[in-house]
Amino acid sequence: MKRCLILMLPLALAACAKPPEGEPATPPAAVAPAATQPAPADTTALSAYHWRLNDAKDASGKRIEALFVSADKPLQLDFADGRISVSNACNHMGGAYSVEGDKLKFDRLASTLMACTDPKLMALDQEIGKRLETVSTFALQSGDAPTLTLTGGNGDVLTFKGDPTAETRYGGKGETAFLEVAAQTKPCNHPLIPNMQCLQVRELEYDDKGIKTGTDGEFQNFYSAIEGYTHEPGIRNVVRVKRYAIKNPPADGSSLAYVLDMVVESETVAP
Known part of the structure; x- marks a missing residue:
């Protein structure tokens, strides 16, 4: 993720001539700093990979065990055409998402209504759903080991590893x-x-x-x-x-x- 550095531009100082004697010096007018906007994040990589949950910690640094039910089928996020798809929980979940700067916002997720015999797998829907249905700060790292990190407002940090999609x-x-x-x-x-x-x-x-x-x-x-x-x-x-x-x-x-x-x-x- 590219972070935007807000630069405080120094005031341009004009050369001051000595004012006529007896005339008060007029201070230079203050120049307001130029307004800056956060640079839009490059979200191309979001749809280029299947994102599989690799680590999850709460604000105290403790692993969130409720998000890890099946070692061979970790939670997976897929992004395409403005929508997110969540798989490898009990039910398939999906909904719209939007990006603003380094913020990732998910709308309320719709879900299939299948029941699962494993209570931990059944609870996984709610555990991931409540963490995605909030505004999260996200960071993308590309390269040989692409990584997506979501940081929730409550301090939860979810880290996903990227696996290239078939289109990629x-x-x-x-x-x-x-x-x-x-x-x-x-x-x-x-x-x-x-x-x-x-x-x-x-x-x-x-x-x-x-x-x-x-x-x-x-x-x-x-x-x-x-x-x-x-x-x-x-x-x-x-x-x-x-x-x-x-x-x-x-x-x-x-x-x-x-x-x-x-x-x-x-x-x-x-x-």
Whole structure:
């Protein structure tokens, strides 16, 4: 984060000629310092990374344990198009945000209404929600280890580590596609991977109202991976993905990358 240094400009002093004898000297008029405004923060990095909670301390320096429920799935913030998305709590949360100088303000967050069996995970929604729904001072550090630090009015300090988004890694916005993944994989040939099992995938089409259109094609061997997707044998899924062109792909690799956006439909299929 770039901090604005307020500089007190010295008064410009005009050369004073000696006043005529008997005439009082007129003091130079005071020059008001130029008004300054905080420099706008560079918020480009906010949307360039997934921000995963790495540390959280209260005003006394004590770790806020209530914010750390799952070590392998830390709380994650994502910023895009003026909105924040909070994941890896019990429910998915989201809302609008705004930036003014070094202040980050979140509107009241909306949430899904799923119940979780783990009481700590259930409480996590409220713990992160009450800390985000206040005005926070933020600091961004880019480079090899990007960091986002939020400091609340109550003295809580939340530190997040940045992981590049797919748009950042692949250099542009992806194309949205819907894929149906069959319940079972099948053997497929690969020059470098013996005994390879391939997902069986076909692309689906939907209109702007979410109604499926066209005729379903045949399932095909899918030699790529879908980032973020783990296949369970016996489960048929329809997934929404972002598809990206890979610049300079390896000779034996795909020219396209697929990143899971969401699972639209799941069904257990009898063997």
